[in-house]
Amino acid sequence: NSLGSSKSSEASGPSKKDPTVIEYWYPNAETQGGKTVVELINKFNASQGKVVVKGVYNAGMYQGLMKNLQSAVAAGQSPALVQIGWSYREYFSNNFKYVEPQTIIDKYYPNDKNFLKEKYLSNILDLAVNNKGSQVGLPYSLSVPVLYLNMDILNKAGINPDDLKTWEAVAKASEKITQVTGKKGLYIAEAADTWNVQQMMESNGAKTLTNGKASFDSKEGIATYKFYQDLVKGGSALHIGIDQGQQAFVSGDVGMAHLTIGQRKNITQNSKFKAIAVPSPTFEGKELKVPAGGSLLAITADKAEEQKAAWEFEKFLYESDSVAAWTQGTGYLPETTDATNNKDLATLIEEDNMMGAAYSTLKNLISWAPFPGNSGLQAEQMLLDMRDRILGGGDVSTELKKTQDAINGLIK
Amino acid sequence: MKIEGRLSSVIWKWLFIVVVIIWIMPIIFALGTSFRTLQDVYNNVLAIFPTSLTFENYSQLYEQLPLFKIIMNNFTIATTVTILKLVTSFLAAYAFVYFSFNTKKPLYFILITTIFIPFTVTMVPNYLMLSKVGLTDNTLGVILPQIADAAGIFLLTQVMRSIPYSLIESAKLDEISNYRIMKDIVLPLIQPQMTSVGIWFFVNSWNEFVWPSLILKSKETYTLPLALQMYISSEGGTNFAVAMAVSVITMSIPLLLYLIFQKYIIGTFTSSGIK
Amino acid sequence: MANIRFENVRKLYGDHVIIDNLNFEIHSGERLVLLGPSGCGKSTILRMIAGLENVTEGHLYMRNERVNDIPPGKRNVGMVFQNYALYPHMTVKENITYGLKVKKVPTNEIEKRLDAAADFLQLKPYYDRKPSELSGGQRQRVALARSTVKNSDYFLLDEPLSNLDAQLRISARTALMDIHNQYKQTMVYVTHDQIEAMTFGTRIALLNKGVLQMLDTPENVYHRPANIFTAKFIGNPPANILENVEYTNGILQIGKQSIQLSDYWKNYVEKRDRNQLVLGIRPEHLQLSKTPIEGSIRAKVKHSENQGSNFAIHLDVEGVNAIAIEASNVFKDGEEVFVNITMDQIHFFDKETENNIGYPENIILKKSQLSNRRTNP
Amino acid sequence: MANIRFENVRKLYGDHVIIDNLNFEIHSGERLVLLGPSGCGKSTILRMIAGLENVTEGHLYMRNERVNDIPPGKRNVGMVFQNYALYPHMTVKENITYGLKVKKVPTNEIEKRLDAAADFLQLKPYYDRKPSELSGGQRQRVALARSTVKNSDYFLLDEPLSNLDAQLRISARTALMDIHNQYKQTMVYVTHDQIEAMTFGTRIALLNKGVLQMLDTPENVYHRPANIFTAKFIGNPPANILENVEYTNGILQIGKQSIQLSDYWKNYVEKRDRNQLVLGIRPEHLQLSKTPIEGSIRAKVKHSENQGSNFAIHLDVEGVNAIAIEASNVFKDGEEVFVNITMDQIHFFDKETENNIGYPENIILKKSQLSNRRTNP
Amino acid sequence: MLVYFKKIQWKTILLLSPSIVILSLFVLWPTIYTLYLSFFDWNMIAPTKNFVGLANYTDVLTNPNTYKVLVNTFWYIVILLILNFVVPYIFAFVLHLLIRNFKNFFKSAFFLPSFISLVVGSILATWILNPISGPLARIAQSIGLSIPNWSQTQGLVIVVISLVVTWKVFGYNFITLYAAISGISNEVIEAAKLDNIPSWRILKDIVMPMSSSTGVYILIMTIVTGLQYVYSPVKVITQGGPDSASSNLIYQSYHLAFDIYSTGTSAAFSILTLGLFVLLLFLEFWFVERRVHYEN
């Protein structure tokens, strides 16, 4: 990257002082707002002459980005600004050097003193605070799971979307869909994480973590997994990988799909049926909880110049127009309070049923199973394996107990 | 060959045709998909050929990426890797087969063992090494570790060992230099294997993804497999149609080269009777 | 001085002793024919001279220099391999000229040599064929042509004409002699064809199981075989060997019959003080008659073989097989005939050592009359 | 009825016509020797019989059945390949027994056949060697052994003994005859060895450039050659051919000299109404003398060749090369000699067609006396 | 055989040095470094490495997942050997000796998928074999059948992933074996045909031994690179799931290193994997090599 950056600094030659060149790493594929990222960078670079941002796309989502970051940092070449997936919050903050945004503000930008408080809801800002209380970065993309509905199928099966407020109702609807239409009733995303399951668990009163220890092996935890397992066993819910699952839903073979709001564009643009979304369901009599997906922006630059440049760029990204563009490009939720100042965004949230459904759950946001220390990634893998085993027919209580013990063994 | 032979050869021929169909179908599917809109792909899964032909996927690519530059990068890398691998493998194999020296066996064993070393072992140390000398985001940095592959040495050694030794003896009697023996005798005789392994090297380097994705950062240095990754995402969904357009571009270039030289390449596989 | 000298050469393949203590010299410019039964080590000797096979023990000299460690390319040796070793991917023409091209021999010189070789071997029509498109004999001729164009100091030929028809073989042989007369290379020639051996070689080396049996001119090898092996190996049909011949007082007892030995033989044998002997005589030196002649012995005709120009009459002489050669066949199978032995033409071998016991002086004189050496054509 | 019949067979390799319109029959149980110059198509014919090469045009019958489309494995043919085609990865023993094992011949039967073959080919010591560890002749013997153990109806041998020494060749040939007498396979045998051809074949087929020249018993092929090609090809040295012989009134004009033809020839030739003739006579039918005899012609000795049992005297007869065979050599190079021609033994060929014009009746009688056929040993 | 080459060592050095230098630099050195790392608890970026002795090895060896992955690897090897070694051998033999027409067509057609990357192959497989809405599923549905949920089914997932790898590797193995088989002297095979040896025995007893030098190469490469190739489809399709059912040794060491950032255990895992492979190679040299036919 040293070659690349020197090249771009030459390109912007005539200014008196060479502009500071910084790298910004992002994982957004073209289907996930990659184009918007490039537009925002270009816009920023054109707007001023002191900083040149070089965007670096990293394939393989947050995981791929982390892998590359790991190698780059080991080689002493970290970028200035990176998008870190929520699930990597603990691992990142424990192992990489970063600067808290407030530090930079205090040092170089006293005028921005209240920037954080003013821009974010506190529950959202807290998503980026690690277990040790450090503000690792600022929330950037926010995604929540919603329940997408294929209205063609639902109408045929005679199901009212307004009834789908609880998982119990969803389960009934799923069975009915299969009975009436012969199609699959429900698909709950099975990505390489247990995000969607966590939504169910927490909304059933189970706690993934209590006081830094795994605690999902509770009555509610078991009940939730049993519920999920029965859905799959019953045959109306689909048990399949994320790529094939979303393909099946967009192709019109599934009635309901519990997927990230990030899929909004994909679904609206490519499906032929009438697609709407409702907020993630909760369990009867329980409070709705939705774990936040998406990423935070962390500053990894260590030179003062670069830190400043990174902050300048970050500030630009949080301008309401930028956030609006970002939200529209990615399908994520706006993370800042003033984002709705942008008219387009405001109308979008108001008029787009899917966006609205997601937006309405912002207040229910919780953070994504922040297992402490370095064990987080391994714990996540264990949860994943457990999910596979349970959906494959394993005994719920034993599996939960086994996995919880194993994770707590790790944490200890 | 004759009557009975004919019967079984008919059965085999049909079996071959079935396999060929299975082998080719995905390619046709990819080709067809690349000319359809994503919506069309989702909703008419069975239609292999586009209901309405669109070049949208390709034009989208052309707009978003420095496509020509990327293809050139790919080409430079794959060609260099292939040539360097073939040359070094050939030289080493020749030494292993026709020279004798006391450390030959252990040395050969060690080199062959390197084939067994998974890329996970070498990836990070290589990255650290190359970034130290400033070869990240650089074509050379992509090329170098790819050359380190003993598979060619292995194959060519095995093949050279099946050349009748009397041919080499005959040349030795005429005081033909090793260089000429390589060029005039060994090389023509192992040409089929050189060709097949050469194509293999080229195609694999052409399609290499893991290593370049680690080392290449800017779109100007990208290769096609990296471009493909830009359309694959578990979060936002995969743009299958555009991904297939990238794939079609990616596969069509080596394929085109193959078709141009096909007569020559396949011809080398029919030269029977080395011995 | 392109000579070759073997000094105490031993050659092993693994544990197998192939050549055991070989000592002999091939003179510069001679045509030495290597003869011997299949598997006796002929090709191995050629390969050692060429440097393709290392000498396990002993010394090999060429040009009076020890060459054990000189690589093949440095010995200036041309060789026709027994299995041809043609380059399968080159055409006939390329096969023949490849070595010259690499040596940067001028093109017109290459063409000249190619044409000459292809001419006498009748290869012109096949210039552009690959070896796989040739018949066995054609391949052999290409191999021969390839080494003749080389004009090397040493020329080793391992059964170079074995797959050719008789007429082509004769003309090729004659051409090879012409080439030799022109360049005077040192030729070592392996053949199984006796006539070829007799007509081509200035000397013949006869080997058995890696041991040299006799090394002499064709005449001497034929007419004065050094041992039973040589007598039996040379000649077609081979010499008749009558073992268990008792000598007493000038009388040879052969089975139940006896013949009187001529005086000079009598004196000679008596001086050697032996009475257990082995008698050897060539088929053409047995005369058959239907009626007894003085000094002849009885035999029975077993069968006769038409060999084209003459007949081989297989006899039973006192229970031992013997063959006589007659120009025409007037004998019936099973008939009794009388065999007359020409005393001048017999050989006596020691029963133990199997070596020839030698000849009385006046036989040597007579034999030398026969061996009025042919000059080169 | 294991016969073989070629009907209008043509064989092309690409554009090359190798065999053009071949018609002949090989009788069941006979030993046919295929003779012909190198590259004339002998191996191709064997390969067509074996089914390894398809017949381009025409019909090939075996057991009176058309076999053009029968695969090789179904023809029950054993074959010795010219270049052996041994399995390089199998030992000698495995090479010989592999086919039998696959056929599930009982083990003791396999052992018996193996032993018998290895015995007569002296292969026992090499059972466990790979072909690469054998000498050329040993490899050839393995190839021969492999096909003899097969006991097939047809037995094709492509120069099976070419790399063996004379003695081994004779014993192998005898053993092959024994095997043949026992199993009466139809044998087709390619050889370049004339004596082998004469002694082994019940009939000889002589080919040239894919065209059949003569197919007859060895005696007839030798003594009554059908055409100039046959006369020149058979015999070692070959028959002397004097072209440009003028016939007028019972006188043959040979160069500047003339001889009187015997009466029966005179009548015969005159009836045929020719005066441009080609005269053929075998070397052994020329008698040389130092002094002129009635009816002899002058010639000059060019050189003489020692052939072991006799001498080949190369002559210059009116500018034409000729060869005479003499038991001993009393002639000096350059000496003038007188050549006497045995009238019974001469052949006349048509100058255009090159075919033999035939023989007067009383010669046929005399010749048939010579061809007192050998019985089998 | 020739001995003269012994003296000209500098030529040997000249010919071998490019390969040795490159392999040492980019393969051997990293391996030694990895061996070194396997004794530490480290994640590549932390400032200090903790020496833990053999702890990483005991970790790996006591983890039941390791054995699961080992068993998977075994099945991958078995399936890949059948599909990418045995079958192409048979196909190459049949095409060379039993089929007369369209040879070049078949050669090209078999070879064609080799041009496509495994990533693309995997994406295609995900789509085409989607058990709900893939084209194959649609066809199956229309005749009343259904496609098993292979990506979530233990065992089956290994088979399908092996098939994806086969799709790519088959053609190369096929063409390489074909080249070797067509190099066998025709007459040797003819000799066998004359003896009415059945085709399968010709393949087994003559063609396989005589092409065995190339055969050994394909055999080993099928195992080694086959397992490495499995990485791509696993990464794209299943990420090792369900519950590691599709993981193998290579993927697992990748997973440990880059998903879990357990550099030390990954290093130990890789070293153990390597040890296993070297053992396999040794066995090969011991049992197979001596039966391989080499001309020299």
Ligand SMILES: Nc1ncnc2c1ncn2[C@@H]1O[C@H](COP(=O)(O)OP(=O)(O)OP(=O)(O)O)[C@@H](O)[C@H]1O
């Ligand atoms: N593949 C081929 N293409 C063209 N011509 C060929 C091919 N194979 C053989 N020939 C030609 O066919 C002719 C007959 O070959 P064949 O092997 O039958 O000869 P042959 O009589 O056995 O000769 P020899 O005694 O030398 O073995 C030869 O002139 C040869 O050059």
Ligand SMILES: Nc1ncnc2c1ncn2[C@@H]1O[C@H](COP(=O)(O)OP(=O)(O)OP(=O)(O)O)[C@@H](O)[C@H]1O
């Ligand atoms: N690699 C080997 N290992 C063991 N023995 C061998 C090897 N090569 C040759 N021999 C043996 O060495 C002996 C001599 O072989 P050589 O080839 O010199 O015989 P030859 O006289 O040329 O016989 P031929 O006339 O049959 O060609 C033979 O008995 C052969 O079996």
Ligand SMILES: [Mg+2]
């Ligand atoms: Mg030999």
Ligand SMILES: [Mg+2]
């Ligand atoms: Mg032939």
